[in-house]
Amino acid sequence: MGKKILIVDDSESIREVVSFTLANAGHDVQKAVDGDDALKQLDGTAYDLIITDLHMPNKNGIELIREVRKMDTYKFIPILFLTTESQTEKKKEAKEAGATGWIVKPFVPDKLLAAINKVVR
Amino acid sequence: MDAQTQTNKKNVSDQVHTYLSFRLGKEVFAASVNHVVNILELKPITKVPHAPEYMSGVINLRGQVLPVIDMRIKFGMTPTEPTVDTCIIVLNLEIENEEVKLGILVDAVSEVLELEENQIEPSPSIGTKYKAEFIKGMWKKDESFIMLLNLDLIFTRDEIVVVEEKTNEADMPQNEETGE
Amino acid sequence: MEAFKQKFVEEATEQINDLEEALLQLDKNKEDMDTIESIFRVMHSLKGGSAMFGFEKIDKFTHILENIYDRIRNHELKVTPEILDLTFQAVDHLRKLLDETPENEQQLEQENKLFIERIEKALNEKTTPEHASIQDEPTEGKTKTYFVRFVPNEDIMQNGTNPLFLLEDLSQLGTSLIVPNISKIPDFNSLDPAKTYTSWNILLSTNAGINAVIDVFIFVDDEAKIETHKISDYNLLQDKAIKNILKDTLQQKPHIKPSEIHDLIIDLENIYQEKEEKQVKDESRKKVEHSISSIRVSSDKLDNLINWVSELVTIQAQLSLFNKENNYPGLDPIAEEIEKISRRLRDDVFSIRLIPIANMVTRFQRLVRELSNELGKEVDFITKGTETELDKNIIEMLIDPVMHIIRNSLDHGIEDSAQARIDAGKAQKGSITLNAFYSGTYVYIQIIDDGKGLDHEKLRQKAIEKEIITEDTQITEKEIFDLVFTSGFSTAKEVTNLSGRGVGMDVVKQKISELRGEVELTSKKGKGTTVTIKLPLTLSIIDGLLVRIAKTKFVIPLAAVQKIYEFTHKEIEESINNLFLADDKRVPFIYLRDALNIEGTPPEIERIVNVEFQETFMGLTVDEIIGEYQAVLKPLGRMYKDVDIVSGATILGDGTVALVLDPNRLINEYTNKENIGG
Numbered sequence: 001m002g003k004k005i006l007i008v009d010d011s012e013s014i015r016e017v018v019s020f021t022l023a024n025a026g027h028d029v030q031k032a033v034d035g036d037d038a039l040k041q042l043d044g045t046a047y048d049l050i051i052t053d054l055h056m057p058n059k060n061g062i063e064l065i066r067e068v069r070k071m072d073t074y075k076f077i078p079i080l081f082l083t084t085e086s087q088t089e090k091k092k093e094a095k096e097a098g099a100t101g102w103i104v105k106p107f108v109p110d111k112l113l114a115a116i117n118k119v120v121r
Numbered sequence: 122m123d124a125q126t127q128t129n130k131k132n133v134s135d136q137v138h139t140y141l142s143f144r145l146g147k148e149v150f151a152a153s154v155n156h157v158v159n160i161l162e163l164k165p166i167t168k169v170p171h172a173p174e175y176m177s178g179v180i181n182l183r184g185q186v187l188p189v190i191d192m193r194i195k196f197g198m199t200p201t202e203p204t205v206d207t208c209i210i211v212l213n214l215e216i217e218n219e220e221v222k223l224g225i226l227v228d229a230v231s232e233v234l235e236l237e238e239n240q241i242e243p244s245p246s247i248g249t250k251y252k253a254e255f256i257k258g259m260w261k262k263d264e265s266f267i268m269l270l271n272l273d274l275i276f277t278r279d280e281i282v283v284v285e286e287k288t289n290e291a292d293m294p295q296n297e298e299t300g301e
Numbered sequence: 302m303e304a305f306k307q308k309f310v311e312e313a314t315e316q317i318n319d320l321e322e323a324l325l326q327l328d329k330n331k332e333d334m335d336t337i338e339s340i341f342r343v344m345h346s347l348k349g350g351s352a353m354f355g356f357e358k359i360d361k362f363t364h365i366l367e368n369i370y371d372r373i374r375n376h377e378l379k380v381t382p383e384i385l386d387l388t389f390q391a392v393d394h395l396r397k398l399l400d401e402t403p404e405n406e407q408q409l410e411q412e413n414k415l416f417i418e419r420i421e422k423a424l425n426e427k428t429t430p431e432h433a434s435i436q437d438e439p440t441e442g443k444t445k446t447y448f449v450r451f452v453p454n455e456d457i458m459q460n461g462t463n464p465l466f467l468l469e470d471l472s473q474l475g476t477s478l479i480v481p482n483i484s485k486i487p488d489f490n491s492l493d494p495a496k497t498y499t500s501w502n503i504l505l506s507t508n509a510g511i512n513a514v515i516d517v518f519i520f521v522d523d524e525a526k527i528e529t530h531k532i533s534d535y536n537l538l539q540d541k542a543i544k545n546i547l548k549d550t551l552q553q554k555p556h557i558k559p560s561e562i563h564d565l566i567i568d569l570e571n572i573y574q575e576k577e578e579k580q581v582k583d584e585s586r587k588k589v590e591h592s593i594s595s596i597r598v599s600s601d602k603l604d605n606l607i608n609w610v611s612e613l614v615t616i617q618a619q620l621s622l623f624n625k626e627n628n629y630p631g632l633d634p635i636a637e638e639i640e641k642i643s644r645r646l647r648d649d650v651f652s653i654r655l656i657p658i659a660n661m662v663t664r665f666q667r668l669v670r671e672l673s674n675e676l677g678k679e680v681d682f683i684t685k686g687t688e689t690e691l692d693k694n695i696i697e698m699l700i701d702p703v704m705h706i707i708r709n710s711l712d713h714g715i716e717d718s719a720q721a722r723i724d725a726g727k728a729q730k731g732s733i734t735l736n737a738f739y740s741g742t743y744v745y746i747q748i749i750d751d752g753k754g755l756d757h758e759k760l761r762q763k764a765i766e767k768e769i770i771t772e773d774t775q776i777t778e779k780e781i782f783d784l785v786f787t788s789g790f791s792t793a794k795e796v797t798n799l800s801g802r803g804v805g806m807d808v809v810k811q812k813i814s815e816l817r818g819e820v821e822l823t824s825k826k827g828k829g830t831t832v833t834i835k836l837p838l839t840l841s842i843i844d845g846l847l848v849r850i851a852k853t854k855f856v857i858p859l860a861a862v863q864k865i866y867e868f869t870h871k872e873i874e875e876s877i878n879n880l881f882l883a884d885d886k887r888v889p890f891i892y893l894r895d896a897l898n899i900e901g902t903p904p905e906i907e908r909i910v911n912v913e914f915q916e917t918f919m920g921l922t923v924d925e926i927i928g929e930y931q932a933v934l935k936p937l938g939r940m941y942k943d944v945d946i947v948s949g950a951t952i953l954g955d956g957t958v959a960l961v962l963d964p965n966r967l968i969n970e971y972t973n974k975e976n977i978g979g
Contacts, residue, residue, distance in 0.1 A: 011346050013309040017353065020305070053349075055342050069459065075495070078461040084349055084367075092523070100461035101520030106352030106360070118520065121466060167853055167958040169937065170897035171944050179937065179950055179958050184612060186950040186958060188940040221939050276940075 002026040003048035003120055008038040008064065009082065010056040018051060021109040022116070035059025039067060042074065049120045050074075051103070053082045054090055062090075062097050069098035078119035136238040142231040142267055143210065145193050149267045151234060151260070156272055158211040158222065160230055163203055177201075177226055182211065189224040195275065196251070201226050216277050223276065234267070236260055241269065309354040313399055316343045321392050324385065331380040340388075341370040347395070358413045359398045365420055366391060378424075387420055444475065444508040444536035448562055451518070452500040453525040460524055464497060470517045475507030476538040478548055482555035502551045506538040530559050532566045535573055543569050600694070603654060610643075610650045611933040614842060615952055617643045618931070622954030644931065647842055654694075658737050658746070659687035661700050665707055669733060672711045679730045680715055686737035691744055695816055695836060699746070702809040702820075706748045706832050707733060709806070714752030714830050725827060727751060739838070739860070740914065740965035743948075746834040755824040757781045763790070782822040786810040838934070845951075847930040847959065848910065848923040850893055851901040854959035856932045856951055857921065861912040861964040865926055870903050873922060881920050883911050890920030891971050897946075912964040919968045932961060946970060 005027050007018045019029040030045075032038035034056040042050075050068065054061035061081050068074045078100040083091055091102060103115045140151035141160075161182070166189055168178040175194040179186050189209055193201045201207060206229035214221050244256040251268065255275050259266045320343045326336045344367035351359035366388070372378040394416055401409055449471065453464050468479055479501055486498040505514060511531055518527045538544050550557065550565060617639055624636040662684050669682040691699075715731035716722045722729060736747040760781050764770045769784065784790055788807035813820045818836035845856035866883060873881070873892065880887040890909055893899070909920040932951035937944065948963040 011312060011350055013305050013312050013350055013354065016308055017305045055345050057342075076458055076461055078463075082349065084345070095460065095523050098460055105349040118466065118470065119461065119463070121463075121469075165957050167950070167960060169941055169944055169947055169950075169960060170899070171946060172941055176940065179941075179960075181952045181956050181958050184615060184952060186935040186937060186952070188938050190940075216939065219939065223938075223940060 002028055003116075004028045004030070004046065005049045005051060005116075006030050006032060006038060006041060006047050008032040008034070008050065008052035008056070008061070010034055010053065014053065014082070018112065021112055025113055035061070035064035035067075038064055042068065042071070046073070047077065049116065050077060050079045051082065051116075052079065054087075054094060062093055065094060065097040065099050080115055080119065138236050138238070138241070140234045140236060140267075140269060141210070142234055143227040144229045144231055145196055145227060146198050148196075149231060149262075149265065150192075151267050151269050152210070152212065152272055153269075154233070156212045156214055158213050161209040161211060161224065163207045163209060163226075166226075174200075180209070180224065182222075182224070185222070187211065187222060187224050189226055190276070192225045192227055201228065204228070206230075212272060214273050214276055216273060221276070234260070244268070306354045309350050309356075310399055313347055313350065313359075314396075316346060317392055317395050317399070319343060320395075321389075324388055324392065327380060328385060331385075334374065337370065337374050337380070341367065341374055344370055356398065356401070358401070358409060359395065362391070362394070362398065362413055362417060365417055369420075369424060383423060387423065390416075442508045443534070444506050444539075445531055446504060446506045446533040446535060446537040446566075447511060447514050448528075448530045448532045448559060449503040449505060449514060450500070450528040450559075451503060451525060452527075453497045453521070455496040455498065457497050457521065457524040458495060460521075462521055462524060464499075464501075464525075467517055467521065468501065468503070471503060471505055471514065474509045474513055474517075475505055476536070477506075478504040478538055478544060478551070480548060480551035480555070484555060500555075502555060502557070504532075504538060504547055504551070506536045528559065530562075532559075532562055533570055535570060537566070537569060537573060540573055540576060543573060598653075606650055607654070610647050611842060613643050614647055614931055614933050615954075618954035619956070620954075647931070651842065652690075654692050655690035656693050656696060657688050657690050658696060659684075661696055661703075662687050662735065664700065665703065665735060668704060668707060669711065672708065676711060678711065678715050678717070679719060680711060681730050681732045683732060683734040684736075685734065687735075689737040689739060689744060691836070698812060698816055699834070699836075702812045702834070703735075703746065703748065705806075705809055707735075710748060710750035710752065710830065710832075714750040714754075716753050721753075725753075739858075740963065744836045744838055746836070747831055749829065749831045751829040754826045754828050754830050755782070755785070755822075756826045757824070760784060779821075779823075782824060785822055786820065842931055842933050843961075845930050845932045845961065846910065847927040847932075847953075848908075849925045849927055850897070850923050851899050853899065854927070854953065854957065855923070856930060856959050856961045857910055857912065857964060858961070859929065861914060863911040863913050863918065866909045866911065866920070868907060868909060870905055870907050873907055873909075881909055883909075883918070883920065886918075888918045888920055889972075890922060891967060893922050896967075896971070912968070914965045914968050917968055917972065919964070919971070921962075921964070921967065930959075932959070934961060 002025075005022055007015055007022075007029060008031075009015050009018070010033055015031045015033075019031055022029045030041055030047075032041050035052075036058045038050070038052065039059070052061045052064055059067075065079055065081070068077070068079065079098065081094045081099050081102050082105050083094070083102045084105050094102070100119050101115060103112060107115075139154045141154050141157050142149055142151040144150075161180075164180055166178040166180050169176065175191050177189040177191045179188050181187070191201050193199065207226065208230055209224040209226055210230065211222065211224050214223065241258040241260055244253055244259050255271050257269045257271045259268055261267075320340060323336050323340050323343070327333060327340070330336070344363045348360055348363040348367050351357070351363065369378065369384065373380060373384075378384075394412070398409060398413065451464070451467065453462075457464060471477055472479065480503070482500045482502060483498070485500070486492065492498075507514065511529065515527075515529055518525065521527070537547070546569065547565075550562075554561075620636050621640055624632050666682055666684075669680060673680040710733050715733070716725070716727075719729045722731065732751050734747070734749040736745075736749060738745055757778055761770075761776065764776075764781070764784050765772055767790070769787070770776055786806045786809070788805060790806070810820050813834055813836075816836055818834060821833045821835070822830065823833070824830040843856075844859040846859050846862050848855050848857060864883065866881065868881065873890075876890075879890055879892070881890050882888075888911060894901075894903055904924050907922050907924060908926055909922050910926070911918060911920050913919075930951075930953075934949040934951060936949050937947065941947070946963055946966045947960045948966070949961045950958050951961055953959050
């Protein structure tokens with residue numbers, strides 16, 4: 001079943017790759033360029049999953065996750081964040097902010113889809 | 122009487138029929154004990170919706186579900202009001218080639234009667250309150266009659282046992298048959 | 302990925318330009334945190350994207366720079382002229398790397414390595430090695446058994462985690478035994494639906510290796526306590542007896558220590574090994590002997606067994622009730638155990654006789670395939686509800702009648718040519734659907750075709766011809782269709798080879814009567830025909846919801862129950878068109894007190910049980926929900942044969958009789974009638 005997914009990343013190429021991969025797998029993907037943009041898009045639309053980078057200008061990933069968790073409609077939505085291997089501190093912070101899981105960069109399409117399958121069905 | 126005739130007479134009247142009599146209102150009826158399984162004290166009856174009024178409901182008889190019929194309603198009277206004497210007679214009947222067990226709700230159980238063939242009078246075909254085909258016969262006890270019921274037939278039909286012209290009785294003078 | 306490479310190059314080029322500018326800024330003010338932050342971000346972004354789009358060298362290179370700037374922004378390192386210089390050079394280097402071609406690849410590789418070493422030396426920076434992955438067990442594909450204790454934190458769902466997905470993932474790895482521990486679930490009033498109070502003890506036999514098991518929980522390391530132990534090198538769960546022992550152990554001792562499991566396992570392993578050896582012996586013996594996998598049992602014995610089980614269930618209900626009302630110490634666990642055992646006994650004994658109709662469906666599929674080929678008609682055979690179970694004997698006896706009905710549908714029902722169907726506005730392929738479902742205490746089997754249907758006017762004429770009726774006889778459509786089941790009433794022009802083998806619809810009806818069932822036909826000319834077989838369920842026990850209205854208790858088959866809602870009597874009375882709000886949908890409801898003619902005053906608070914039948918929803922109002930109940934169905938008997946909304950009765954633990962409602966009949970009766978009471 002296709003899900004409604006929001007990809008949040010300030011890097012256009014990442015946005016495009018993720019969006020392309022997920023759309024090919026039958027999902028409905030929307031893009032946001034940073035935390036503020038994401039919050040605007042989340043308001044009023046029912047998403048099934050959020051994928052976000054952590055380092056972005058205008059509200060980074062961690063802040064975004066925190067604020068999303070405060071929203072009634074998104075208290076329990078699965079949230080995945082993009083991270084590089086070496087960022088154990090950030091991982092912990094993101095989890096504490098309320099993230100569900102992560103995807104390690106760089107990732108191949110299969111890895112991306114596998115991570116999504118772990119948290120949303 | 123000489124011995125021969127006496128024996129003959131006895132042979133004919135040898136046929137003894139045992140009945141269990143019970144009361145509905147002021148009237149007494151009886152059922153052949155061949156049909157009677159046992160007698161129960163009144164227990165909670167679960168009413169089944171969308172059933173005819175004379176079906177009181179069902180009870181639990183040792184793990185079986187037994188339908189119970191309000192005999193008073195079947196006989197055109199007002200519904201049974203439970204008293205300490207009210208009980209349920211469990212009957213075994215044959216209806217349309219099928220063995221059917223059911224209970225009848227009566228105001229009181231009276232006594233077991235052992236009647237000889239010749240004590241039973243045929244039920245009059247006209248003028249009685251109750252449709253003739255349901256009454257096998259009558260027995261006079263003291264001043265009143267006990268009506269012996271044709272149970273198999275009573276429960277085959279949905280109808281009430283009372284004759285429709287019952288209302289005409291009120292106009293009729295001196296009803297000698299009902300013996301009141 | 303290649304398609305996005307260009308995009309990345311564009312992006313990266315911009316970012317490198319930004320980097321250059323930032324460095325110039327940094328030169329002027331070496332303490333500027335904002336600038337440092339943005340430099341870090343560029344490194345991070347480049348690192349993240351580069352490996353994705355095939356720029357491994359940039360990946361390695363920016364890795365070390367990212368580390369450095371991370372340390373700087375965490376105040377572990379200060380910006381020195383040396384660092385600035387190196388970073389400026391890095392800008393040039395990065396531009397070169399972006400411009401990589403197959404020709405200069407080798408050269409760039411060298412330069413990259415050297416540059417990285419230079420930075421490392423200068424700053425005593427070590428490129429952190431990649432995470433050492435847990436030494437993978439050489440799996441050899443051998444199935445081993447693991448024990449996992451999964452204790453989620455109460456707030457685990459607030460991370461968007463669904464613990465059930467994790468359990469699903471585990472079970473996908475092999476054979477699993479999942480035993481929940483619900484001891485921490487508080488009573489209903491203190492229960493917070495956003496919290497997780499359940500924990501699980503899991504046994505898993507898999508050949509995927511322990512890492513695969515641990516990996517399942519990779520996201521929830523901080524949100525749960527997880528213990529994973531390999532407890533056996535054997536596939537213990539494949540042995541049913543051992544599986545049951547383990548299941549019972551976990552159920553009885555939810556807090557069992559892994560060491561205790563180890564001890565238990567040693568014993569079980571011995572048993573397992575013995576069995577394995579025995580199996581090997583048996584296998585060789587099997588080739589000679591013909592092993593008995595089933596035994597014949599006389600139906601009478603089975604009937605008796607079923608009767609006894611039903612009585613056991615009934616009296617067990619009494620015991621449970623007695624236990625609840627009296628507080629005899631020590632009686633609780635015994636009563637519970639008896640309930641558990643009698644439930645299992647009931648399930649097993651009843652399942653002896655019942656098999657899903659899917660078993661006979663394969664025969665039909667073959668029939669359709671062969672026939673449709675022979676007749677040159679393209680037909681889809683669809684089956685629904687094949688998990689519906691029927692008494693084995695009944696299934697055997699149904700095969701012939703159903704085969705005949707299907708033959709009829711194929712032969713006379715489905716149009717002769719695809720063109721005829723297209724002309725009629727239908728899909729080219731015909732369809733025959735076999736639909737099986739329960740309703741109340743009956744099983745329905747329908748054979749539905751979308752063929753040309755029966756012309757009931759033609760049938761009427763035929764009946765007049767055969768002098769079954771006269772021209773003036775008043776006859777309903779249903780009665781006309783019933784005529785199809787009378788002998789000799791075939792309307793087929795010729796009795797074809799297939800359908801006319803001395804098996805007519807009259808024989809079908811007879812066979813079904815023998816099963817104490819009924820068969821009915823409905824049809825619409827041009828649209829299709831549906832034959833419905835209705836069979837009474839033989840003595841059975843259903844899972845029901847026990848409810849109360851006034852003094853009477855009713856049982857609603859649990860399979861039909863969707864959800865329960867609470868309303869005040871006033872709200873119900875004032876509802877418009879007898880619709881209630883079920884979550885976000887408006888659903889009609891039947892006011893049962895009226896519908897069932899129950900006297901008395903309704904309580905202030907009433908409940909509505911939302912039931913579903915074949916995609917239609919209906920609410921049923923009751924006073925009180927008592928709870929779940931295993932109802933041993935008893936027929937009401939001949940005297941109540943015309944009452945159909947009550948399909949039977951059951952005897953409760955306290956000896957009173959509760960009535961079993963048939964939601965299907967209720968829904969039918971009240972969706973057709975206008976008077977939905979209330």
